[in-house]
Amino acid sequence: MHLAYPAVLAVLLFCVGLYGVLARRNAILVLMSVELMLNAVNLNLVAFDVWLRDTLHSGQALTLFTIAIAAAEIGIGLAIVLAVYRNRGTSAVDDLRDTAEHPDGDDDGDDDFDGVALDEPEPAPDEAAQQPQKSQQSQKAEATA
Template identity: 55%
Template sequence: MIPLQHALIFGALLFSLGLYGMLARRHAVMVLMAIELMLNAVNVNLVAFSAYVAPGAFVGQIFAIFVITIAAAEIGLALAIVLRVYRNKATANVDEIDLLKW
């Protein structure tokens, strides 16, 4: 059996990669991909806890299903916004989209 800590470390590594990508990338689609990595890391943690801490009760898996649902809605809306911004400003770099900055 895999120790719980190793599954959690895997989740933390994936989340850190996502965090780095979210902060260090300029293109909005790249930022979104990094956010997907982070959401997946959260799902790994939920599934690991569900399997180890409360075997039999699969609440973690139910939560992960909802996280995937919200992630799907989020990526659809976010990509629509990216397309809209690209049409209006001809750029998809997040540091050039500063309409709300004074």
């Protein structure tokens, strides 16, 4: 068997996966693209193992180990994406990056401390707030008089 055929196929798979990682904005599609890249590497491992006629079949054993690790990785990745989707309502990578930079949802660039801008003075209290509140009985007495 020629090594060129599976190697070219592996390169094509890897390039498609790389394009998916770089171009896609949905986190699930990015995870699928990473899996495609890992499968391209697995194809290379098996192809070189067959081409070298290794008696121990170490390439195939490493491929099985890689598949097991990739399955665990995709399970954890999908669980994280599902939790983020339930919490934030989106699985877009750009939106998740924005929430990582501004976790409170405030991306106007102002540095706030407890909702109060640090560079603005507090507003002057108004006179109506300064006067004591009249009781309901005194208000009724004034209304009847």
